Amino acid sequence: MPEADQDALYRLAIAEHGSAIGRLLRAYEANAELRRDLLQDIHVGLWRSFAVFDGRCSLRTWVYRVAHNIASSDVARRIRASKQVSLDALMELPDAGDVEETASEKQMIEKLTALIRTLGQPDRQIILLYLEDMDAAAIAEITGLKPGAVATKIHRIKALLARRFKDGRPE
Amino acid sequence: MNDLVTLWKSQGTEYAPMSLEEIRKQAGKLQ
Numbered sequence: 540m541p542e543a544d545q546d547a548l549y550r551l552a553i554a555e556h557g558s559a560i561g562r563l564l565r566a567y568e569a570n571a572e573l574r575r576d577l578l579q580d581i582h583v584g585l586w587r588s589f590a591v592f593d594g595r596c597s598l599r600t601w602v603y604r605v606a607h608n609i610a611s612s613d614v615a616r617r618i619r620a621s622k623q624v625s626l627d628a629l630m631e632l633p634d635a636g637d638v639e640e641t642a643s644e645k646q647m648i649e650k651l652t653a654l655i656r657t658l659g660q661p662d663r664q665i666i667l668l669y670l671e672d673m674d675a676a677a678i679a680e681i682t683g684l685k686p687g688a689v690a691t692k693i694h695r696i697k698a699l700l701a702r703r704f705k706d707g708r709p710e
Numbered sequence: 711m712n713d714l715v716t717l718w719k720s721q722g723t724e725y726a727p728m729s730l731e732e733i734r735k736q737a738g739k740l741q
Contacts, residue, residue, distance in 0.1 A: 546730055553727050561723045575725060582728045583736045647717055670718040704714055 540590050548589040548598070553582075556602045559671050566655040566667055567610040577613050584609045596680065603681045607664050626662035626695055647704065654703065665692045 553560075560581060568574040588605045596604075655666055661682055668678045675693055679686040728736075 549730070549733070557727055558719075558721075558723055561725065562718065562721050564724070565721070578725055579728065579736060583733055586730070586733045587737055644717060644720070647714075648721060651714070651718065670715055672715050672719070700714055 540592070545586065545589045548592060549586045552585060552589070552598055552602045556599060556606075560602075560606050562671075563606055563610060563667055565652050566663065567614050569656060573617075577610060580613060581606050581609050600677070600681050603668065607667075607681070611660050611664070625659055626666075626692060626699070651700075651704070662692065662696075665689060666696050669693055669696055 560578070564574050564578055564581070568577050585602065585605050588601070592601055651670075655663055658666065661684060664682055665678055665684075668681060673681075675686050675690040678684075678693070679689045682689065684692075
């Protein structure tokens with residue numbers, strides 16, 4: 540692909556999905572310095588990937604696949620798998636009375652981010668895509684999982700979030 | 711639940727985007 544096209548695709552991808560990449564970063568990496576490095580890796584990886592982008596999937600699907608692959612590979616290199624749990628395991632854990640009725644929005648986001656960071660793959664990726672307001676079909680296309688399996692996971696994620704965050708309202 | 715999605719998406723951008731020049735440099739395409 541001509542480099543001008545590669546640049547144009549990158550610009551479009553960042554214009555449309557740059558904010559989502561920023562949110563994804565927070566959920567993958569707690570350390571601000573490492574997060575900055577990861578952001579750089581994702582940007583470079585995305586730009587490189589557009590050299591072989593063939594349009595057989597949507598730009599959104601491509602961006603999320605590349606960003607999640609780089610982020611999860613990066614985190615997997617540094618975090619022992621034992622620190623992460625599955626969604627099923629998390630569902631079984633007691634809530635420890637941590638539901639806050641009057642949490643600020645910032646506290647809610649921090650709590651939600653911390654919860655997501657405890658999850659292994661593919662649960663972490665699915666919950667992040669769900670929070671980006673994607674449906675099961677879109678998440679299935681990005682993750683390569685079967686739509687039915689994604690729908691089941693989303694059902695459990697909704698239950699988990701409802702339990703941990705009441706109605707999802709930071710008040 | 712939609713409120714939680716809205717809340718999640720309300721987070722501001724933490725870092726400025728990289729320029730293409732920076733990206734090429736990092737990708738080893740510039741000397």
